[in-house]
Amino acid sequence: MSLRSLLSRAVPGGRRRVVARPLTAVFLSVVVIAAVGGNGTAFAADDPPFAQYQEAHANCDVNHRLSDDPIVFPGLPGASHNHTFIGNPTTNANSTPQSLVGGATSCQDTLDASGYWFPTLSQNGAPVPNSIVTVYYKAGVKDYRTVKPFPAGFKLLVGDVKTPDAAHFGGSWSCTGYKGNDWPASCPSGSSLVVRLKAPSCWDGVHLDVPDHKSHMAWPVSGVCPADHPVPLPMLEIKLPYKLAGTSTAGLAYSSGASYSFHYDFMNGWNAARQAYVVAYCINGGRQCNGYGEDPKKP
Amino acid sequence: MTVVPPRRPGTGPARLSALLAGLLLALVPAAGCAPGPATESPAPALVVSTPATATLGGTDAAWIQLMIPMNEQVLKALDLVPGQTTDERIRDLAGRIAAGRRAELDDLRRLRGSAGLPAVNQHEGHELPGMVIPADLVVLRSLRAAAFDRAVRDTLREHVEQGARLADAEQTNGADPETRRLAERMRQTRVTELGWLRRTTATP
Numbered sequence: 001m002s003l004r005s006l007l008s009r010a011v012p013g014g015r016r017r018v019v020a021r022p023l024t025a026v027f028l029s030v031v032v033i034a035a036v037g038g039n040g041t042a043f044a045a046d047d048p049p050f051a052q053y054q055e056a057h058a059n060c061d062v063n064h065r066l067s068d069d070p071i072v073f074p075g076l077p078g079a080s081h082n083h084t085f086i087g088n089p090t091t092n093a094n095s096t097p098q099s100l101v102g103g104a105t106s107c108q109d110t111l112d113a114s115g116y117w118f119p120t121l122s123q124n125g126a127p128v129p130n131s132i133v134t135v136y137y138k139a140g141v142k143d144y145r146t147v148k149p150f151p152a153g154f155k156l157l158v159g160d161v162k163t164p165d166a167a168h169f170g171g172s173w174s175c176t177g178y179k180g181n182d183w184p185a186s187c188p189s190g191s192s193l194v195v196r197l198k199a200p201s202c203w204d205g206v207h208l209d210v211p212d213h214k215s216h217m218a219w220p221v222s223g224v225c226p227a228d229h230p231v232p233l234p235m236l237e238i239k240l241p242y243k244l245a246g247t248s249t250a251g252l253a254y255s256s257g258a259s260y261s262f263h264y265d266f267m268n269g270w271n272a273a274r275q276a277y278v279v280a281y282c283i284n285g286g287r288q289c290n291g292y293g294e295d296p297k298k299p
Numbered sequence: 300m301t302v303v304p305p306r307r308p309g310t311g312p313a314r315l316s317a318l319l320a321g322l323l324l325a326l327v328p329a330a331g332c333a334p335g336p337a338t339e340s341p342a343p344a345l346v347v348s349t350p351a352t353a354t355l356g357g358t359d360a361a362w363i364q365l366m367i368p369m370n371e372q373v374l375k376a377l378d379l380v381p382g383q384t385t386d387e388r389i390r391d392l393a394g395r396i397a398a399g400r401r402a403e404l405d406d407l408r409r410l411r412g413s414a415g416l417p418a419v420n421q422h423e424g425h426e427l428p429g430m431v432i433p434a435d436l437v438v439l440r441s442l443r444a445a446a447f448d449r450a451v452r453d454t455l456r457e458h459v460e461q462g463a464r465l466a467d468a469e470q471t472n473g474a475d476p477e478t479r480r481l482a483e484r485m486r487q488t489r490v491t492e493l494g495w496l497r498r499t500t501a502t503p
Contacts, residue, residue: 067427067428076358076472078429078465079427255425
C-alpha cells in the first residue's frame with residue numbers, strides 16, 4: 001500500500017478543517033474582548049504576578065541499569081550503551097508510555113511512573129553510585145501560568161551524545177568550590193559531583209515523538225514560546241549527584257564517552273490527572289513543591 | 300486528557316504539516332502490517348515523519364543502524380585472523396563469517412539508503428553487547444596463536460549471540476517487511492555460525 005496515494009486523498013478533507021481553526025480563534029478573541037471590555041489591562045498576560053518559584057520536583061532513586069533505550073532503540077534489548085534508570089522499575093527496550101502508566105516507581109510521587117534514564121557513569125570500570133536524583137519541572141516561559149502538563153504518550157531526548165567538546169556542553173558540572181562545563185580534577189571529600197542539564201520546553205503541539213526525539217520541542221524566545229512550537233510544557237532540568245569513592249575524578253567515563261556526552265531521556269508515565277494537578281498547583285500556582293507535590297511554605 | 304495548542308492566526312502552514320503528520324501517524328499501522336503483541340511492540344508510527352521512511356518503524360531504523368556498525372566492527376577483528384592464528388579451522392571459520400557479514404552490509408546499507416536514514420554511526424565510542432570496540436581490537440592485536448584463537452572465539456561468540464538476539468527483537472518488534480525478512484536471514488546465519496563456533500571449540 002502506498003502512503004503517498006493515501007496522503008493525497010486525505011489532504012483535501014484535512015485542509016477544510018485547517019481553514020476552520022483560525023475562524024474559531026477569531027471568534028474566541030471577539031468573545032474575550034467583549035467579556036473583558038471595560039478593563040484596559042486585561043491583556044497584560046506578559047506580566048504574571050511575581051513568584052520566586054514555579055516548580056515541582058520529581059525526586060527518584062536509581063533502580064536499575066540496562067543496555068536498553070526504548071526511545072532511541074525501541075524494541076531492541078542490548079542495542080544501546082548502558083543506561084541508569086530512575087522512576088518506573090520496569091523500563092526496558094520494549095517500554096512504551098502506555099506500558100509505564102499505572103506502574104510502580106522509585107519517585108516520591110507514586111503516580112509518576114515515568115521512565116527517566118541517562119548514560120551510566122563509571123570510575124575505573126565500576127558504576128559510580130548516585131544519591132537521589134531530582135528532575136525539576138519548572139516554567140521555561142515568563143508566564144508560568146500558561147504551562148501545560150506533558151501530553152500522554154510524550155517522549156523526549158535531552159542533550160546530545162555527539163556533543164563535540166566540553167565547550168559545547170549545554171549543562172554544567174559542579175561540586176563544592178567548582179562549577180564548570182567539564183569534570184574537575186577533584187572534589188572535596190564528601191562533596192557530590194553534580195551534573196545539571198535543562199530541556200527545551202516549547203512543544204509543537206502535535207508530535208509526541210519525532211525521528212530525532214528532540215525537534216518537537218524548542219526553546220522559548222525572550223520568555224515566550226515561538227509560533228512553530230507554541231505550547232509551553234514544563235521545563236525539565238535534571239540534577240544528578242554522584243557519590244565519588246574518593247576525591248579524585250581520574251578514571252571517570254560515561255558508557256557514552258566523555259563528560260559532555262551526558263544526555264537524558266524522559267518517557268511520560270504519569271497518571272494524567274495527577275500531573276495536571278501538580279503542574280497547575282506547583283508551576284501555574286507559583287510554588288516550590290517538594291517531591292510529593294506540596295509546598296510547605298505556600299500551602 | 301488532550302492538550303489543545305493555542306490557536307493563533309497566521310500559523311496555517313505549520314498546522315497543515317502538523318495535520319499531515321497526524322494523518323500519517325493514523326495511517327501507518329494499517330500500512331506497516333505490524334503484527335506482534337499490542338502491549339509489547341513499541342508504536343512504530345511515532346517515529347515516522349517523512350514519506351521516505353514511511354514503512355520503517357523505530358525498531359527497523361534502530362536495528363539497521365545498529366547492525367551496520369556491528370558488522371563493520373566485527374570485520375576488523377576477522378581481518379586479524381589470517382595473520383594471527385595458526386589454526387586452519389579458525390582461519391576458515393573467520394573467512395566464512397566475514398563473507399556473510401560483507402554481503403549483509405550491502406543489504407543493510409541499501410535499506411538505510413532507501414529509507415533516507417543518515418549514514419552516521421550512532422554507536423561510535425560506545426560499549427555495548429556484541430559490538431567489537433577499539434579496546435577489543437587492541438587486545439586481539441597483542442595476541443598470537445592459541446591465546447589469540449581463544450580470544451577471537453570469545454569475541455565472535457558474544458557478537459554472534461547478540462546478533463541473533465537483535466534479529467529476534469527486530470522480528471518481534473519491527474514493522475517493515477523487507478527489514479524483517481533480512482533479520483530472519485541474518486538470524487539463520489547466526490544460528491549456523493554458532494554451530495561452527497561450537498565445532499571449532501570442541502577439540503583443543
